[in-house]
Amino acid sequence: MATHEHPMEYLLFLKYVNEVDYFEAHEVLEGYWHSDRIDFYKGLIQLAVGLYHLNSGNTAGFRQLLTRARQLLMPYAPEFRALDVKRVLAYVDDCLERVPNVVEMEREDVKQLGVEPIQLWLEDGTPIPEVVPPEFLDGEEADE
Numbered sequence: 001m002a003t004h005e006h007p008m009e010y011l012l013f014l015k016y017v018n019e020v021d022y023f024e025a026h027e028v029l030e031g032y033w034h035s036d037r038i039d040f041y042k043g044l045i046q047l048a049v050g051l052y053h054l055n056s057g058n059t060a061g062f063r064q065l066l067t068r069a070r071q072l073l074m075p076y077a078p079e080f081r082a083l084d085v086k087r088v089l090a091y092v093d094d095c096l097e098r099v100p101n102v103v104e105m106e107r108e109d110v111k112q113l114g115v116e117p118i119q120l121w122l123e124d125g126t127p128i129p130e131v132v133p134p135e136f137l138d139g140e141e142a143d144e
Contacts, residue, residue, distance in 0.1 A: 006081065006082065006122065006126055007032055007036075008129075008133060008136065009028050009029055009031060009032035009136075010029065010032065010041075010081070011126070011128060011129055012025075012028045012029075012129065012132060012136060013025045013028055013029040013044060013048070014120045014121070014122070014128050015128050015129055015130075015132070016028065016048075017047075017048060017051075017117075017118065017119075017120050018117075018119050018120060018128065020055075020117045022048040022049065022051045022052035022055070023048075023052050025048040026045050026048040026049050026052065028136065029041055029044060029045050029048070030045055033045060039072040039073075039075070039076075040072070040073065040076045040080055040081065040085075042072050043068075043069045043070075043071075043072030043073035043076070044069070044073070046065045046066070046068045046069035046072060047065070047066065047069040047073075047088070047092065047118075049065050050062045050063075050064075050065030050066040050069060051117075051118075053065060054095075054099065054110060054115065055107070055110070056107070057104050057105050057106055057107050057109075057110055058103075058104055059099055059100065059101075059102050059103065059104055059105050059110070060101075060102070060103045060104065062095075062099060063096060063099060063101060066092050066095055066096055067096070069092060070089060070092045070093070070096075073085055073088060073089060073092075074089065077089055079123060081122075082122035082123045082124040082126060083120065083122060083123070084123055088118070088120070091118050094115075095115050098113045098114055098115050099113055099115065
C-alpha cells in the first residue's frame with residue numbers, strides 16, 4: 001500500500017487501541033474486516049478483544065485470544081501495512097509471559113501484573129486521527 005493510503009477503519013483502530021478503548025477498536029476494524037478478509041486484520045481484532053478481556057479479569061479468554069492473534073499476525077512480520085508487526089508480536093509474547101494461565105483474576109490483581117497498554121503507530125508516518133470523522137460516529141456521539 002502506498003504511503004498515507006490506509007483505510008480510515010485501520011487508522012481508527014490504532015487511535016482506539018492507543019486510547020485503551022479496545023472494544024471500539026475491535027468494533028471499527030471488524031466492520032472493515034468483513035470487506036477485506038485478511039488474517040492481518042483478524043489478528044489485530046483478536047489482540048484488541050484479548051486486551052479487553054484482560055481488563056475485565058478474564059485471563060483465560062485473554063490468553064486464548066492473544067495466542068490466536070500471534071498465530072494470525074506471525075506471517076505478516078516484520079512489517080505489514082506500515083505496522084511494525086514484529087514489535088506487536090514481542091508485546092504479545094511479553095503479555096503471555098506476564099499473565100498466569102488461570103481462568104480469571106480480580107481487576108486489581110490484573111493491574112499488578114504490569115501489562116502496559118500497547119501504543120501503535122504507522123512506520124510510514126501516516127498520522128493517527130485525533131478526531132473520529134462524523135460518518136464513523138454512533139448516533140448518540142454525533143449529536144454531541
